[in-house]
Amino acid sequence: MRRLSTPTKTLLALTLAAAFGGFAATALREGLEQPARAESAAPVAVPATMASLPATVEGQAVPSLAPMLKRVTPAVVSVYSRQTVRVASPLGPFADDPFFRRFFGIPDMPRERVERALGSGVIIDAQNGYVLTNHHVVVNADGVSVTLADGRTLEAEFLGSDPDTDVALIRIPAKNLTAIPLGNSDALQVGDFVVAMGNPYGLGQTVTSGIVSAVGRSGIPVAGFQNFIQTDASINPGNSGGPLVNLRGELVGINTASFNPRGSMAGNIGLGFAIPINMARNIKDQLVSTGEVKRGTLGIETQNVDDRIAKGLGLDEPRGAVVTRVYPGSAGAAAGLQPGDVVLSANGQRVDNSPSLHNFEGLQDVGSRVTLDVRREGKALQLTATLKESPRALDGNALDARLAGATFKELDEGTRQQLRSMGADGGLQVGTVTRGSRAWNSGLRPNDIVVEGSNGEFADLPSFRASFEKKPAQLVLRVLRGGTTGNLLMR
Structure with missing residues (x-):
């Protein structure tokens, strides 16, 4: 018998796999479209040649992911979070009046309900019970439970999360766990085969496969600092937090989002995104050691380079981030950056605009050395900066006595991007406000978002602090609260 060439054998194997996939899809569709029947169906004879796929084709094994998946699936878990929320009563202020309810014969109504969220996770440390998942799966949860592949359900301990990268770390108190080995996401190349795993739509553990479509993706309409792995492996609601693995069964990413112009619940169209495991590992290490994530910063303000600026600076194209302010004592100042400089790349990565430089900074550790x-x-030069820690909070009294009693903190990147889509350059969030303090009496409240002020322009904490170098005679803050904006005169 004439032996088949290697390409021919591969094509035959793929054809068999495609045929089986079509059969499975047809059977599933017919099962969903036809009503269930109580009576048992008559047995149908199936030819022996059609009963199963052959184990080999011309002596060659049919490719299968099954051996690898048997090793990996015990490390994949389903994550269920719950949050108790207060339900607004249609009776308004009369809802708490027992006389009003008794007089009109209105029974007591539940004031709270429990909202549940579904996601996935992956065990990365069997000894300590560490599970990686997404921040958006467990955010604001009153409790989190985890269901293992063997059916055990356990209450999980929340160890910390980073909303800016959408990574969360939880711990489960269980023995006989299986952890997944960590790979090197920096070694991924476009075209590498990957497998996504998780619990989409609550169906249970599900596996989809595809390739790496792109690496280093940013500018995606999802929240956070971005350096995504893009894949065409199906990622659907419920897959969030599950693993993306290579063909060796190594964890290379944490599934986080899929993009569909009709919304995520419309399903997957082959645009899925995962957080590189090298980034997630760094976040995990910081959460374990300190309980928080610290980031490096250049300590500068920048803006986009438009056609006018490009022409004035002698640039060939309107690209890069032009420096508008360098804070004293910052990493940028120590490196020699000056207002008017245009940053075109950082550590060899192309910088197209101000947001792309901000995104690059947000992915760097404190103490990182960055070549700019x-x-x-009109002249090219190269500068090296050692990044300093980005401040996360400020005491209002240290800025201005009229802000006494309030603390201010950086916005998470999701909120910052939403503000940009509304035309705002940025802002900051009010942390705590002491009741009865000057800030409280002026109307400032926790979680207010300050977007403008009479103290000058600002987009983040460093620029907010710098705006008080000359204190204004009258301090007015423009505040976003509950979807509406208003002005507060700070007395």
Whole structure:
């Protein structure tokens, strides 16, 4: 018998797999479309040649992911979070009046309900019970439970999360766990085969496969600092937090989002995104050691380079981030950056605009050394900066006595991007406000978002602090609260 060439054998194997996939899809569709029947169906004879796929084709094994998946699936878990929320009564202020309810014969109504969220996770440390998942799966949860592949359900301990990268770490108190080995996401290349796993739509453990469509993706309409792995492996609601693995069964990413112009619940169209495991590992290490995530910053303000700026600076194209302010004592100042400099790349990564430089900074550790390719007055130069810690909170009294009693903190990146879509450059969030303090008496409240002020322009904590170098005679803050904006005169 004439032996088949290697390409021919591969094509035959793929054809068999495609045929089986079509059969499975048809059977599932017919099962969903036809009503269930109580009576048992008559047995149907199936030819022996059609009963199952052959184990080999011309002596060659049919490719299968099953051996790898048997090793990996015990590390994949389903994550269920719950949150108790207060239900607004249609009776308004009369809902709490027992006389009103008794007089009109209105029974007591439940004031709270429990909202549940579904996601996935992956065990990365069997000894300590560490499970990685997404921040958006467990955010604001009153409790989190985890169901293992063997059916055990356990209450999980929340160890911490980072909303800016959508990574969360929880711990389960269980023995006989299986952890997944961690791979190197920096070694991924476009075209590498990957497998996504999780619990989509609550169906149970599900596996989909595809390839790496792109690496280093940013500018995606989802929240956070972005350096995504893009894949065409199906990622649907419920897959969030589950693993993306390579063909060796190594964890290379944490599934986080899929993009569909009709909304995520419309299903997957082959645009899925995962957080690189190298990034997630760094976040996990910081959460374990300190309980929080710290990031490095250059300590500068920038804006986009438009056609006018490009022409004035002698640039070939309107690209890069032009420096508008360098804070004293910052990493940028120590590196020699000056207002008017245009940053074109950082550590060899192309910088197209101000947000892309901000995204690059947000992915760097404190103390990281960054090489910047800069254009200054038409001349190219290279500067090296050692990033300093980005401040996360400020005491209002240290800025201005009229802000006494309030603390201010950075916005999470999701909120910051939403503000940009509304035309705002940025802002900051009010942390705590002491009742009866000057800030409280002026109307400032926790979680208010400050987007403008008479103290000058600002987009984040460093620029907010810098705006008080000259204290204004009258301090007015424009505040976003509950979807509406208003002005507060700070007395």
